[in-house]
Amino acid sequence: MSANRLSAFKRFLLTACLSLFFTAQLFAQKQGLPVSSPEAQGVSSAGIDSFLTAAGRSKNEFHSIMMLRHGKVVARGWWNPYGPTLRHSLYSCSKSFTSTAIGFAVSEKRISVNDKVVSFFPGSLPDTVKPYLAELTIKDLLTMSVGQDPDPTGKVPFSTDDWIKGMLATPILNKPGSRFLYNSMATFTLSAIVQKVTGQKVVDYLKPRLFDPLGIKGMDWEINKQGINTGGWGLRLKTEDLAKMGQLYLQKGMWNGKQVLPEEWVEEATTFKIDNAPGMPQSKKDSSDWMQGYCYQFWRCRHNGFRADGAFGQYIIVLPDEDAVIAITSETANMQDELNLVWQYLLPAMHPQALPANKSAETALQQHLAALKLPPLQNSNNPGSLNKTFRLEKNDLNISSITFKADKNMCRVTLKKGADSYTFDLTSGKWQPGETQLPGPGLTAGAREDFSLLQPYKVDCSYGWSGDKTLQLKFRYIESPHAETITCHFNGEKLNADVEYSFNYGAHKIELHGDEVK
Numbered sequence: 001m002s003a004n005r006l007s008a009f010k011r012f013l014l015t016a017c018l019s020l021f022f023t024a025q026l027f028a029q030k031q032g033l034p035v036s037s038p039e040a041q042g043v044s045s046a047g048i049d050s051f052l053t054a055a056g057r058s059k060n061e062f063h064s065i066m067m068l069r070h071g072k073v074v075a076r077g078w079w080n081p082y083g084p085t086l087r088h089s090l091y092s093c094s095k096s097f098t099s100t101a102i103g104f105a106v107s108e109k110r111i112s113v114n115d116k117v118v119s120f121f122p123g124s125l126p127d128t129v130k131p132y133l134a135e136l137t138i139k140d141l142l143t144m145s146v147g148q149d150p151d152p153t154g155k156v157p158f159s160t161d162d163w164i165k166g167m168l169a170t171p172i173l174n175k176p177g178s179r180f181l182y183n184s185m186a187t188f189t190l191s192a193i194v195q196k197v198t199g200q201k202v203v204d205y206l207k208p209r210l211f212d213p214l215g216i217k218g219m220d221w222e223i224n225k226q227g228i229n230t231g232g233w234g235l236r237l238k239t240e241d242l243a244k245m246g247q248l249y250l251q252k253g254m255w256n257g258k259q260v261l262p263e264e265w266v267e268e269a270t271t272f273k274i275d276n277a278p279g280m281p282q283s284k285k286d287s288s289d290w291m292q293g294y295c296y297q298f299w300r301c302r303h304n305g306f307r308a309d310g311a312f313g314q315y316i317i318v319l320p321d322e323d324a325v326i327a328i329t330s331e332t333a334n335m336q337d338e339l340n341l342v343w344q345y346l347l348p349a350m351h352p353q354a355l356p357a358n359k360s361a362e363t364a365l366q367q368h369l370a371a372l373k374l375p376p377l378q379n380s381n382n383p384g385s386l387n388k389t390f391r392l393e394k395n396d397l398n399i400s401s402i403t404f405k406a407d408k409n410m411c412r413v414t415l416k417k418g419a420d421s422y423t424f425d426l427t428s429g430k431w432q433p434g435e436t437q438l439p440g441p442g443l444t445a446g447a448r449e450d451f452s453l454l455q456p457y458k459v460d461c462s463y464g465w466s467g468d469k470t471l472q473l474k475f476r477y478i479e480s481p482h483a484e485t486i487t488c489h490f491n492g493e494k495l496n497a498d499v500e501y502s503f504n505y506g507a508h509k510i511e512l513h514g515d516e517v518k
């Protein structure tokens with residue numbers, strides 16, 4: 001082969017290899033986020049490992065974490081029985097997706113943030129439209145500055161099927177745009193506006209615009225009795241989906257070389273819009289991630305970050321200065337403590353340049369990530385078989401009877417409520433996966449919604465005896481942050497039990513009392 005032909009052939013091979021490389025990179029991002037060693041992206045494996053250790057020692061119950069640096073996954077882990085294929089209820093983290101739908105509608109010139117809210121719902125207005133209601137704009141909804149006080153979220157979804165009318169009937173006491181007050185019904189109203197102008201629920205409107213381009217599948221979103229996505233809560237996504245959403249915003253709306261979401265909207269939606277802690281001393285503001293200002297359904301963070309944020313610790317944390325995204329799902333009573341762990345361990349683990357390879361630290365980190373778990377209940381003593389049914393006195397859960405069938409390996413529990421029976425299989429020392437039609441605990445469990453799309457509920461269960469008279473049952477609803485624990489005390493033919501919801505942290509136990517059925 002001549003020198004010229006050899007040179008041309010080498011150029012062809014180089015071009016082909018580069019083409020294959022970039023095609024593979026694009027395909028990888030479409031299918032899943034690319035993965036890298038932490039050190040190659042300037043992140044210390046030991047620093048991430050220290051975070052995991054601190055998380056395990058804290059009072060917070062982590063369910064998953066995914067950390068991205070320079071667009072690549074440097075760490076991802078799930079605390080068993082949670083896993084990568086599971087969706088997780090996001091609570092108010094959903095709000096940032098509703099805000100994004102508003103952004104698309106604005107970019108398509110369907111709406112403006114200055115449009116008056118009353119213009120969308122002429123048939124749902126109170127008899128007298130007072131000046132503040134007439135002034136209310138989409139921007140006021142986005143910035144949680146509606147002017148209602150108290151927030152109607154604790155009342156409207158639980159007392160009426162017509163949430164729009166209930167929201168608009170709630171008095172506005174302060175001039176819209178002047179005062180921050182967190183208001184999930186404001187976000188529901190944004191969802192209703194999107195549906196009004198597009199003819200689609202938010203989840204359907206976002207599918208071709210957001211979810212499909214990012215390769216997000218299997219999402220669902222709770223709806224009210226009017227067929228409108230709840231907006232302020234109720235979206236369920238996988239951990240990687242959260243990370244993708246954060247990366248899209250970090251990249252100013254770009255994905256795979258395409259401007260999916262206008263850069264102008266990303267800037268508008270994630271920058272300071274209203275002081276949510278006016279008058280607070282600067283020292284308090286400096287130590288709180290809830291006093292940095294509010295945007296369009298995003299919170300500002302310390303360290304020049306912003307985040308989507310849901311109850312009990314559902315996060316998409318975006319750190320532009322570090323070119324990083326951190327997605328977390330969890331259940332905690334102290335969300336600030338979780339963020340403090342991020343700032344204490346993960347922030348200093350990031351460096352401006354790539355770090356030398358550290359195989360031993362990386363291996364230790366991968367082993368730690370693979371071993372993450374939430375301990376199941378297990379027997380401290382097994383009294384043997386149990387085969388009893390107890391008829392219960394009237395109780396707040398409307399459970400009429402409970403049946404136990406247990407041997408040394410398995411415990412089967414059947415709860416009867418009205419005409420329906422719900423059976424669970426539990427194991428000791430490990431989580432037993434299953435499904436049920438019985439709704440689990442949640443902050444919005446009593447809302448007037450259509451929960452049928454959430455069924456069947458995925459539930460992992462375990463049990464453990466303490467002595468021969470106390471049996472504890474744990475039902476972990478693994479597509480939510482929450483679990484339910486029933487502690488049963490047997491005394492001859494009597495049963496006394498306490499039912500606890502994990503988010504009550506030992507308070508507000510529901511008592512069950514019953515007699516054995518002979």
